[in-house]
Amino acid sequence: MKHPTPDADTVRAAVALAVRAPSVHNSQPWRWHVDGRTAELRADLRRRLPHTDPDGRDLLVSCGCALHHFAVATAAMGWAARIERLPDAGEPGLLARIALVPHEPRDRDIALAAAIPRRRSDRRRFAGRPLLARDADRLRRAAADHGAVLRVVDDAPRRSALTGAAAAAAGLHHADPGYEVELAAWSGRGYAPDGVPARNAVLATVGRHELRVREFAGARLADTAGPDGAALTVLATTGDDRLSRLRAGEAVGAVLLAATRLNLASCVYTEPLELTSTRALVRDCVLGGGLEPQVVVRVGYPPEGAAPLPATPRRPLGEVLWPLPHAYGASLPIPVQLRGYRPS
Ligand SMILES: Cc1cc2nc3c(=O)[nH]c(=O)nc-3n(C[C@H](O)[C@H](O)[C@H](O)COP(=O)(O)O)c2cc1C
Structure with a gap:
């Protein structure tokens, strides 16, 4: 029997x-390959940040977020994603193989997908x-649905351990010329299709007990006044292998969309988790040992009257979406550009 397949426009969307x-x-740092009802997500290792992300955790978490958003998008369009993670031990860059099967979209699917561009x-x-207890519970459940734990760091000693680890990480990064060069290359941008634009980066003055956010080059966004009321949360997993990191990324995607649906402001922050010493501080002194911290998420209510933030740019689809290497002959149902692509 022939299986129904989503059309090319659906997959592109x-x-x-x-x-x-x-x-x-x-x-x-991703590449998408599609062939009718199968999609594959691969890591694009050329986009790894060796000084910021020496062990590749942030790259895998980023790809996990995209995998989560893909499944949310297809569910809203009438296709459930059946995900096989890390399906081929011989090809570590292949992060997920996704089969799309017909699915009746629910209101929740549509509301979640609508949160992605917001x-x-x-x-x-x-x-x-x-943060209201019921909102915190909603975020915890979003993480738990993907096998992760979201801890709200709300007592003074653990909050101070987290802000201390963040300040120490910023200091160590500052002393690493490779990190500074990499950061300058990836931030302070105008209209490039990737990197952190100057208009989205805050030139912050940090209070004594506040979490120090990563300093990007050329920051131009005016900060809001008053003390920072952000709740600090740490998303953690029980393991720290590649699968745990990918799944953590899916949980991050779920937490951020749940926050958006609740009209909460949010930002992922990973600087203290990128260095072995400060990551150990977060694991032992903030989480109390036994869990592996994957990201910090600042979350809270947007300040009254704060200007809406512009969306950050993305690379054109033609640079990230390809037919499966074996899939198509001369006629491509998806108008991808094959600029520079050599199937491996
Ligand atoms: C794994 C990961 C790590 C990140 N680390 C930081 C960080 O340390 N500081 C920060 O300000 N933003 C961080 N971000 C947010 C990205 O900079 C942001 O997602 C990107 O610039 C795109 O902007 P957008 O989220 O507004 O679409 C991180 C995001 C991910 C997925």
Whole structure:
């Protein structure tokens, strides 16, 4: 029996939503291959950030976010994603093989997909209002649905351990010329299709007990006034292998979309987790040992009257979406550009 397959426009639209996912430094380190009802997600290792992300955690988490958003997008369009993660031990760059099967979209599927283009990384101070318990529960459940734990860091000693680890990481990074060069290359941008634009980066002045956010080059976004009311959360997993990191990324995608649906502002922050010493501080002194921290997420209510943030750019679909290497002959149902692509 012939299986129904989504049409080319549906797959293109789903990938277009998937790539709205957050990624470290907006590096968009992914490649998508599609063939009728099968899609494959590969890591684009040319976009790895060796000084910021020496062990490739942020890259895998970024790809996990995109994988989550792809499944959300296809569900809203009437296709459930059956995901096989890390399906081929001989090809480590192949992160997921996804079969699309017919599915009746629910209101929740559509509402989640509608949140994708509305989400922004907001690095400004958030309103002083503490996170409501029911909103925190909603975010915890979003993480748990993907096998992760979201801890709200709300007591003074652990909050201070986290801000201390962040400040130490910023200091160590500052002393690493390779890191500074990499950061300058990936931020302070105008209209490039990747990297962190100057208009989305805050030139922040950090209070003594506030979390120090990553300093990007050329920051131009005005910060909001008053103390930062952001709740600090750490998303963690029980393991720290490649599968755990990819699944953590899916959980991050879920938490951020749940936050967006609740009209919460949010921003992923990973600087203290990129260095072995400060990551150990977060694991032991913030999480109390036993869990592997994958990302910090600042989350809270947007300050009254704060200007809406512009969307960050993305690479054109033609640069990230290809037919499966074996799939098509002369006639491509998806008008991808094959600029520079050599199937391996
Ligand atoms: C794994 C990961 C790590 C990130 N680390 C940071 C960070 O340390 N500081 C920060 O301000 N933003 C961080 N971000 C947010 C990205 O910079 C942001 O997603 C990207 O610039 C695209 O912008 P957008 O999220 O508004 O679409 C991170 C995102 C991911 C997925």
